[in-house]
Amino acid sequence: MSSGKSLVTGAAGFLGSHVCDCLLERGEKVIAVDDLSGGFAVNVPADVEWVKGDVSDHLFVRNLWNDHGPFNRIYHLAAYAAEGLSHFIRRFNYTNNLVASVNLLNETVKHGCECFVFTSSIAAYGSAQPPMREDTTPIPEDPYGIAKYAVELDLKSAHEMWGLNSVILRPHNVYGERQNVMDPYRNVVGIYLRCALEEKPFPVFGDGGQTRAFSYVGDVAPLIAETGFREDCFNEIFNVGSDEVNTVKHLAELIAEEFEVELDIEWLEERVEAKHAYSDHSKLDMFFPDCSRTSLKEGISRMSDWVRRNGLWEASFPQQVEVAKGLPDSWRKLLSSPS
Ligand SMILES: NC(=O)c1ccc[n+]([C@@H]2O[C@H](COP(=O)([O-])OP(=O)(O)OC[C@H]3O[C@@H](n4cnc5c(N)ncnc54)[C@H](O)[C@@H]3O)[C@@H](O)[C@H]2O)c1
Known part of the structure; x- marks a missing residue:
């Protein structure tokens, strides 16, 4: 202690x-x-x-x-x-x-x-x-x-x-329990959980082939x-983070499956972002050989249980931007009056 x-x-x-x-x-x-x-x-x-x-x-x-x-x-x-x-x-x-x-x-x-x-x-x-x-x-x-x-x-x-x-x-x-699932600008796992709960289409930028290691x-x-x-x-x-690399589209499929809803995707124009982003963890493994590794399926199931138990909370997120030039249309719609 x-x-x-x-x-x-x-x-x-x-x-x-x-x-x-x-x-x-x-x-x-x-x-x-x-x-x-x-x-x-x-x-x-x-x-x-x-x-x-x-x-x-x-x-x-x-x-x-x-x-x-x-x-x-x-x-x-x-x-x-x-x-x-x-x-x-x-x-x-x-x-x-x-x-x-x-x-x-x-x-x-x-x-x-x-x-x-x-x-x-x-x-x-x-x-x-x-x-x-x-x-x-x-x-x-x-x-x-x-x-x-x-x-x-x-x-x-x-x-x-x-x-x-x-x-x-x-x-x-x-991702996981206590994450803000209400902010439309971040936390794709949270965004998809909310869509599943509200039975709304899942927004996917580009072809959904972006790869990430959700952790x-x-x-x-x-x-x-x-x-x-x-x-x-x-x-x-x-x-x-995790070594399990998945596409964003596969993440959407997993969450739809977890909530037993039909996957309905709202395809959005590609945005400026790294197409593939995941890391090597051999250094971490050397320092922490016993660290836990939860599979995406298991982690999603735990977070989904938490969302179902707690429901959706009011959350604050930016209502305005400083520069609107190049803002994806799907975000422009959310803002009060981008200049
Ligand atoms: N979640 C991820 O996937 C991830 C990945 C890489 C890095 N990080 C980093 O980990 C940290 C935590 O991220 P998170 O996902 O828990 O985000 P989060 O938004 O859930 O937590 C951040 C917290 O900081 C508070 N905060 C923000 N600005 C503040 C300020 N000026 N003064 C006091 N409090 C303030 C917010 O109210 C919020 O509660 C961040 O630094 C983030 O950049 C997160």
């Missing part, structure tokens, strides 16, 4: 709330932060101390340390992770995903910590040839991936300047939590 204190940002979100659970299980005291811009209060585990606020506000972040610090570990998961939409909400993306990270990094450097754990993304690789390895040169191609990679570089620089230890995780397409949260969150305690992981980068 540990007796340290961790700060978890994005704790009302999907991955962050599961990471909180893993930390609590090992006896860690958890200060959980979220502004509820994309998460749900009900996700925040009861045994954490929750501080509601926006980490892109540097005064809020400074007060976090004044009121609750110092922290042994920082798990920074707060972000708005809508890769495709990030082209059209650049300012919001960089404020939330880059500047907010810098606010946390500044305070961490001032006060010190054992390790800063950062959830980057497979988006840092851009459309490099899969499977992406940690030594593949990242060439992010959208503002979301660029923000993630910028934070990675900033952490590296902070290590060289001040010896700050960090772990960078690059998860991909994680179950129960396999991913414990690893994120664990890396903050493992000195052999410090200052390392890890791809995290």
